[in-house]
Each structure stands twice: as structure tokens, then as C-alpha cells.
Amino acid sequence: MNGSLEGLLPFLMYFATGLAAMVVFKVLYALLTPFDEWELVKKDFNTAAAISIGGALLGFTLALASAAEHSIAYTDFLIWAAVAMAAQLLTFTVVRFVLLPNIVSKIENNQIAGAVVLASINISVGVLNAACMSY
Known part of the structure; x- marks a missing residue:
């Protein structure tokens, strides 16, 4: 049992x-958007906001899961989690402005x-992002 x-x-x-x-990502993502998706979902039942934030969280979590799976140590996981977060936040910025x-x-x-x-x-x-972390 101990081995398990x-x-x-x-x-x-x-x-x-x-x-x-994931929470940090959501907060930073919300800072990049001029609206609060959670509020749009909760107050206005805005389906578009729900799809938007859901896709952002899923995209980040896919990369985060790959970072966890492929990291060689906890600090390695932290570094690659930050890289994943930066890539996803940059993605939204490019979509929004370009x-x-x-x-x-x-x-x-x-x-x-x-x-x-x-x-x-x-x-x-x-x-x-996740596939590129499979070093």
C-alpha cells in the first residue's frame, strides 16, 4: 500500500x-479583455462569452497538462506552465488586435x-503548445 x-x-x-x-490565467486573461466574461455569463447569460472563456481555459489547460506530463522536475513544470500561459495570452492579444x-x-x-x-x-x-512541449 505504501508503494501505491x-x-x-x-x-x-x-x-x-x-x-x-488556471486561476492566474483566468485573471490575466480577464485583464486583457475590456469586459469581464464571467460577469457576462453570470448576469447576461452571454453564450458567446462562455464559449470564449471556455476555449481559452481549455487551450491553456491542454498546454498545462503537457507541461505536467513532460516536466522532469517541479521547477521545470513551473517554467513550462509560465511559457504555456504566455503563449495563450499572446494568442488572444494577436487575435484581438490583428x-x-x-x-x-x-x-x-x-x-x-x-x-x-x-x-x-x-x-x-x-x-x-502542448505538442511542442513533448521534448
Whole structure:
């Protein structure tokens, strides 16, 4: 039984850190957006905002999971988690200011098509991000 629980402490460290990283990502992502997606979802039942934040979180978490799986030590995981976060935040910035400059108004106006494109880009970059971490 003791051998079975040897990995429990590292699991708890990585899992707790992963959850904390997701919260930090959500906060930083919200700072990049001129609106609060959580509020749009909670108060206005804005489906576009839900799709948008869901895609951003999923994209980041895919990369975060790869960082956890491929890291050789806890500090390595922390470094690659930060790289994953930076890549996902940069993605939104490029989408917002270069590819789809009107994406903010589309999300605020609950336009599903824009949200699906944004979520798809975030998830795609997350998959690519995760694959590139398989060193």
C-alpha cells in the first residue's frame, strides 16, 4: 500500500499548482479583455462569452497538462506552465488586435460565430503548445 501512495504528494503538488495556474490565467486573461466574461455569463447569460472563456481555459489547460506530463522536475513544470500561459495570452492579444479587431464587440453582443472562432484558435494554439512541449 505504501508503494501505491508514493506519488500522492507529487500529484497533489502538480494538481494544486495546475489549478492555481488556471486561476492566474483566468485573471490575466480577464485583464486583457475590456469586459469581464464571467460577469457576462453570470448576469447576461452571454453564450458567446462562455464559449470564449471556455476555449481559452481549455487551450491553456491542454498546454498545462503537457507541461505536467513532460516536466522532469517541479521547477521545470513551473517554467513550462509560465511559457504555456504566455503563449495563450499572446494568442488572444494577436487575435484581438490583428486577426479579429472587432472580436470584443462580437463577444459583448453575444455573437456566437466570433466566439467559436476565438475558442477554436485558443484550443488550436493550446494543442500546438502542448505538442511542442513533448521534448
